[in-house]
Amino acid sequence: MAYETLLIDQRDRVVVITLNRPQALNALNSTVMHELADALASMERDAGVGAVVLTGSEKAFAAGADIKEMQSLNFVDAYTGDFIGGWDKIAGFRKPIIAAVSGFALGGGCELAMMCDFIIASKTAKFGQPEITLGIIPGMGGSQRLTRAVGKAKAMDLCLTGRMMDAAEAESAGLVARVVDAERLLDEAVEAAAKIASFSLPAVLMAKEAVNRSFEQTLAEGLRFERRLFHSLFATEDQKEGMGAFVEKRKPQFRNK
Numbered sequence: 001m002a003y004e005t006l007l008i009d010q011r012d013r014v015v016v017i018t019l020n021r022p023q024a025l026n027a028l029n030s031t032v033m034h035e036l037a038d039a040l041a042s043m044e045r046d047a048g049v050g051a052v053v054l055t056g057s058e059k060a061f062a063a064g065a066d067i068k069e070m071q072s073l074n075f076v077d078a079y080t081g082d083f084i085g086g087w088d089k090i091a092g093f094r095k096p097i098i099a100a101v102s103g104f105a106l107g108g109g110c111e112l113a114m115m116c117d118f119i120i121a122s123k124t125a126k127f128g129q130p131e132i133t134l135g136i137i138p139g140m141g142g143s144q145r146l147t148r149a150v151g152k153a154k155a156m157d158l159c160l161t162g163r164m165m166d167a168a169e170a171e172s173a174g175l176v177a178r179v180v181d182a183e184r185l186l187d188e189a190v191e192a193a194a195k196i197a198s199f200s201l202p203a204v205l206m207a208k209e210a211v212n213r214s215f216e217q218t219l220a221e222g223l224r225f226e227r228r229l230f231h232s233l234f235a236t237e238d239q240k241e242g243m244g245a246f247v248e249k250r251k252p253q254f255r256n257k
């Protein structure tokens, strides 16, 4: 399917989605978010897709919500229409999705990257929640996911001052999984996605679900949840294939069963 604001590139079992509004530093408007939700829904259904990489341009992953489009919004319309309430379904994408961030990931752009499973950043990446400079606060999870990722002190610093942090600071704070040279960014992300897509899909989906569940419940409940998923994988052919391949000193061929 052709999109107005996205470029889609499938490489074996990995799909690369590139945000494509360079004229506005990939500012997230309603078209982008509807097209992204549509593309992810399609990939969720497509058995040929094992993992997704979401990226932008060298200058900007996404510079936030489209301020020009949002400027005239009013409280009643935002509240009664639950403005941006539907976008959390992007965070509900069940397959693995990696954010490959170069340049600016600000406001909704940082929030979108945090909805992905992990972030690989180029050395040029800059992250922030500058909403306070516009007279608002983060509205798509910035105050919640950033605090869980980097802790109260740095999240409060970024949300109250609106400052940016560079890739090195973001990695040391725990927001970013890896930092690479800009020219390596997409290859690194696609290689990581391809490796994940080579594993057993039920195990990959359960690993993602278990990690995400740690934000939603007590440690005791989370340990029980994890253990039940662990038990269930011993009912899969892939568990037998994976452990059999190790014992026989050969590469496993997972069949997602």
Ligand SMILES: CCCCCCCCCCCCC[C@H](O)CC(=O)SCCNC(=O)CCNC(=O)[C@H](O)C(C)(C)COP(=O)(O)OP(=O)(O)OC[C@H]1O[C@@H](n2cnc3c(N)ncnc32)[C@H](O)[C@@H]1OP(=O)(O)O
Binding pocket: 023, 024, 025, 027, 028, 029, 030, 031, 033, 063, 064, 065, 066, 067, 068, 069, 070, 073, 084, 087, 104, 106, 107, 108, 109, 111, 130, 131, 134, 137, 138, 139, 140, 142
């Ligand atoms: C009814 C609304 C429908 C929207 C529905 C879909 C929304 C989905 C996401 C919602 C998320 C909402 C919650 C979120 O927390 C709120 C936000 O994200 S608020 C925005 C936060 N971001 C910012 O404040 C960053 C704004 N940009 C900048 O500070 C600077 O552009 C920069 C990133 C520091 C780069 O500076 P420069 O290098 O100098 O480049 P320019 O400033 O000249 O920008 C180039 C060009 O891009 C346009 N542009 C940049 N950012 C945005 C933006 N966020 N929105 C719209 N346009 C943007 C800029 O205007 C320039 O365009 P030009 O003027 O040349 O036409």
